[in-house]
Amino acid sequence: MIGAVAAALAAVGLAAHGTWHRNSWVFGPVLNNLPAGANVVSITFDDGPNPRATPVILDVLKAQDVKATFFVLGRHADRWPALVKRMADEGHQIGNHGYFHRKLHRQTPAYVRDDLTRGVEAIERACGVRPRVFRAPHGFRNPWVTPIARSLGERTIGWSLGVWDSARPGADEIVRRSLTGMRAGSILLLHDGDGYDEDGDRMQTAAALPGIIEGLRAKGFGFATLPI
Numbered sequence: 339m340i341g342a343v344a345a346a347l348a349a350v351g352l353a354a355h356g357t358w359h360r361n362s363w364v365f366g367p368v369l370n371n372l373p374a375g376a377n378v379v380s381i382t383f384d385d386g387p388n389p390r391a392t393p394v395i396l397d398v399l400k401a402q403d404v405k406a407t408f409f410v411l412g413r414h415a416d417r418w419p420a421l422v423k424r425m426a427d428e429g430h431q432i433g434n435h436g437y438f439h440r441k442l443h444r445q446t447p448a449y450v451r452d453d454l455t456r457g458v459e460a461i462e463r464a465c466g467v468r469p470r471v472f473r474a475p476h477g478f479r480n481p482w483v484t485p486i487a488r489s490l491g492e493r494t495i496g497w498s499l500g501v502w503d504s505a506r507p508g509a510d511e512i513v514r515r516s517l518t519g520m521r522a523g524s525i526l527l528l529h530d531g532d533g534y535d536e537d538g539d540r541m542q543t544a545a546a547l548p549g550i551i552e553g554l555r556a557k558g559f560g561f562a563t564l565p566i
Contacts, residue, residue: 366484369564370496372523378562379524379554382407382497383543384435384473385504386531387414387421391540395530396424398547404561406430409473409495412437412460414531419464426465431563433471434458434492439533443478451486458490470566471495475533493566498524503543504532512546517553525564526550 362368372380386392386408399406408425410432415422426432436442437456445453454472461469472492474483484494501515516526528547532538554561 362479365479365481366488366494368479368484368494368496369525371498371525372562373565374523376560376562377522377558378560379520379522379526380407380562380564381526381528381550382409382433382473382495382564383528383530384409384475385411385414385439385529385533386540387418387425388531388536388538388540389418389421390537391544392418392421392530393424394541394544395547396421396428396430398544398551399430400428402548402551404551405563406561407433407471407495407563408530409433409435409471410457410461410464410469411435411439411531411533412457413439414536415457415460415464417536422461422464423466426467431471432461432465432467432469433473433495433564434461434469434487434490435473435533436475439475441476441478442474442483443480445480447482447486450480450483454486454490454492458492471564473497493564495525495564497527500527503540503546504529506539506542509542509545509549512542513549513553516546516550517557520554520557520559522559 434457472487499519
């Protein structure tokens, strides 16, 4: 009896870890750091594009000669396709963030496949690129999210450091959190859009980006996109 209870509790614990932890191995492999051996980091953006913040972010990246990864939301790509095309045209990596930005851990396999497929199709319509990487909204997954992403040719990506820029703590604080937490191989999560508000304000992130890049360079880091 005690053994059965312990086994049940362990199963519940594993399921919770797989669902809520962005880098959990329980529901399939997820990349949360760049390969070891290089003094580089990766800057990633979720939930865009956004008509105000994304152009400013792209301007900064171009001026600083940095390539980033944008996990594009399909419904935003349909609304602002020219911004997605600009991302691709300027050499940035385009990732799939699904279409609706609904948390996937409680969704059926049919829903997950539809959401991810719609995201792929919206990105392809916008820029002609088929995404090879996928990040779940909030990182929440269930047993079929990663296998479905893999069936679409996408590697599931987590992150090493999230700085809660979406809470808009101020550009200086976003810079401070980013520079404090980054290590060689880190994947930084920022937001150029809002998954729940198409016109959500991400200008603090845009304002913080020059300081993040300059500070990381001062620490000796280079920049890389994600391996596929």
